[in-house]
Amino acid sequence: MRARTPYKVFRVVALVVVVLALLAPLAWMVAASLKTNVDIYNPDKAVFFSPTWDNYAKVLQQANYVQFIVNSLWVAFAATALSLLLGVPAAYSMSRFSMGRSALVVLMARVIPAVSLLVPWYYVFSNLKMVGGFTVLILSHMFVSLPLIVYIMMGYFDGLPIELEESAMVDGLTPIGAFRRITLPLSTPGIATAGILSFIFSWNNFMFALVLSSAHTKTLPVAIFDFVGYASIDWGGLMAASTVVTLPIMLIALFAQKYVVSGLTAGATKG
Amino acid sequence: MAVTTTTPSTAGKTSLTTSASTPGWARWANRHRKWLFASPAMVFVAVLIIFPVAWTLYLSLTNAEGSVRAESEFVGFANYLDVLSDTERFWPAVLRTVVFTGGVLAAEIVLGMAIALLLWRPFKGEKWVRVAILLPLVATPVAVGMMWRLIFDPNIGMANRVLGWVGLGPWPWLAGEHSALPTTMLIDVWQWTPMIVLILLAGLTSLSDEPQEAALIDGASAWQRFRHVTLPLLMPTLVVAVLLRGIDALKTFDILYATKGKGGGSFHEVETLNVYAYGLSFDYNEYGVSSTVLIIFFLIIIGSMWAVTSRRKDAA
Numbered sequence: 001m002r003a004r005t006p007y008k009v010f011r012v013v014a015l016v017v018v019v020l021a022l023l024a025p026l027a028w029m030v031a032a033s034l035k036t037n038v039d040i041y042n043p044d045k046a047v048f049f050s051p052t053w054d055n056y057a058k059v060l061q062q063a064n065y066v067q068f069i070v071n072s073l074w075v076a077f078a079a080t081a082l083s084l085l086l087g088v089p090a091a092y093s094m095s096r097f098s099m100g101r102s103a104l105v106v107l108m109a110r111v112i113p114a115v116s117l118l119v120p121w122y123y124v125f126s127n128l129k130m131v132g133g134f135t136v137l138i139l140s141h142m143f144v145s146l147p148l149i150v151y152i153m154m155g156y157f158d159g160l161p162i163e164l165e166e167s168a169m170v171d172g173l174t175p176i177g178a179f180r181r182i183t184l185p186l187s188t189p190g191i192a193t194a195g196i197l198s199f200i201f202s203w204n205n206f207m208f209a210l211v212l213s214s215a216h217t218k219t220l221p222v223a224i225f226d227f228v229g230y231a232s233i234d235w236g237g238l239m240a241a242s243t244v245v246t247l248p249i250m251l252i253a254l255f256a257q258k259y260v261v262s263g264l265t266a267g268a269t270k271g
Numbered sequence: 272m273a274v275t276t277t278t279p280s281t282a283g284k285t286s287l288t289t290s291a292s293t294p295g296w297a298r299w300a301n302r303h304r305k306w307l308f309a310s311p312a313m314v315f316v317a318v319l320i321i322f323p324v325a326w327t328l329y330l331s332l333t334n335a336e337g338s339v340r341a342e343s344e345f346v347g348f349a350n351y352l353d354v355l356s357d358t359e360r361f362w363p364a365v366l367r368t369v370v371f372t373g374g375v376l377a378a379e380i381v382l383g384m385a386i387a388l389l390l391w392r393p394f395k396g397e398k399w400v401r402v403a404i405l406l407p408l409v410a411t412p413v414a415v416g417m418m419w420r421l422i423f424d425p426n427i428g429m430a431n432r433v434l435g436w437v438g439l440g441p442w443p444w445l446a447g448e449h450s451a452l453p454t455t456m457l458i459d460v461w462q463w464t465p466m467i468v469l470i471l472l473a474g475l476t477s478l479s480d481e482p483q484e485a486a487l488i489d490g491a492s493a494w495q496r497f498r499h500v501t502l503p504l505l506m507p508t509l510v511v512a513v514l515l516r517g518i519d520a521l522k523t524f525d526i527l528y529a530t531k532g533k534g535g536g537s538f539h540e541v542e543t544l545n546v547y548a549y550g551l552s553f554d555y556n557e558y559g560v561s562s563t564v565l566i567i568f569f570l571i572i573i574g575s576m577w578a579v580t581s582r583r584k585d586a587a
Contacts, residue, residue, distance in 0.1 A: 090312035116565040119324035221413040242414035
């Protein structure tokens with residue numbers, strides 16, 4: 001279908017407006033992170049200013065952000081790895097044996113308000129002297145990652161023809177052998193999608209760490225939130241800290257765009 | 272959602288191919304692989320859900336407060352009566368939750384549909400537009416909240432400067448008693464409209480061209496083709512988008528807490544049910560009342576999901 005010229009012009013203008021509306025705030029955040037606090041208060045320095053790395057130096061050295069970056073990375077990697085370990089075989093079973101109702105149990109985790117889980121968790125884990133440790137943080141983040149992974153991988157296994165496994169079994173592989181040697185290697189794109197999505201959601205998670213972390217296990221989103229606990233806000237530092245937490249995720253989105261999009265839209269078109 | 276290609280009979284038959292030379296435990300594992308694979312994940316989720324939900328139900332019937340270890344008394348449905356007759360905090364929070372969720376959903380669906388239609392047919396530079404759409408979506412919500420706090424700052428923020436250029440403002444944005452909630456809704460629309468765009472775009476690209484072409488030959492206008500061809504075909508995808516986004520919008524916490532802090536601000540101006548329940552639990556330690564609010568909140572979520580999915584069956 002050929003579009004008419006007025007529509008073509010309208011479309012270009014509309015798309016430019018959309019892209020600007022989405023990107024300008026992010027650009028503003030990064031720009032402010034490179035300004036001195038005096039320049040942030042000066043309207044004449046909105047676009048043209050002499051950039052400085054001082055805010056980043058301050059945040060990374062004084063505010064101990066390196067520790068928080070390591071914490072965030074460790075929690076996100078561990079939660080993702082363990083969730084894949086539990087979630088991929090579960091999704092395989094649920095897809096191959098049509099376990100719709102069992103899948104619903106796992107997906108319930110997406111629906112329940114997290115606050116209602118946090119009070120009992122807090123009670124139990126504080127009795128076990130685990131609150132503030134990494135184990136409980138990783139477990140809580142798995143609670144977000146696991147349903148996501150099961151949901152994405154079920155859709156992926158549904159689309160993988162069973163005939164490949166059947167012919168492998170005719171050739172003498174056991175069913176589990178066929179899963180391990182045929183299905184799993186074929187599922188690499190699906191596993192990558194699920195893993196990347198799980199990492200992003202864990203990295204961005206705020207509420208679990210807000211309640212369950214301590215000074216030495218704090219993740220980046222909580223560290224940023226703590227930044228504004230005082231009377232006046234250090235905008236330059238705050239924007240540098242915000243950029244530090246968002247930039248890695250945006251780079252992942254940039255380089256793994258295909259996987260991120262297919263994960264976010266998983267299951268949407270099958271109804 | 273689960274469209275499976277296997278029937279139980281083929282699954283049973285395949286396990287017979289296990290040869291006699293495999294050891295006993297391996298044969299056992301292969302025969303029971305269905306539950307062997309599925310149960311660890313299910314047990315993990317069930318233990319972390321069932322116990323807390325039962326506990327929350329129990330707490331909602333007690334006057335637990337102060338510390339989770341403190342003695343508490345069984346008070347029956349007193350909390351429910353208190354909460355349901357509380358017009359100072361509870362009902363305004365319900366209203367805000369409904370306004371927030373309804374408002375952002377409507378705006379995100381309309382904008383998302385418009386942007387998805389703009390992106391539908393291939394064009395030059397498509398890849399870059401798609402990256403731009405992805406970035407707000409994956410950005411850390413707390414950082415997004417902080418970013419908008421600077422932009423909406425009444426004195427130094429860019430938002431009022433832009434309003435000044437066109438002769439408007441200044442507006443208090445997040446700082447105003449009545450403007451805070453609409454402003455947080457604006458932030459939510461900025462961050463999550465891309466989600467709707469991506470889902471609808473996936474739906475649009477999976478549609479076949481023939482109905483469109485037939486309508487074009489019949490002389491249908493662009494609006495008629497959208498209204499009577501594209502929209503009905505896209506309905507199932509749209510319902511999924513509303514369902515996924517709706518659940519998350521009801522539970523919005525990060526942006527609200529990051530921009531307004533405890534209690535949804537000094538006038539509770541952005542205090543939705545989720546923020547209220549969080550505050551009761553972790554800022555004020557009112558576990559009994561908080562559990563009551565959470566049970567009611569949970570019922571509201573389930574109720575709205577049920578309403579959307581039953582409409583989906585009507586539409587199908």
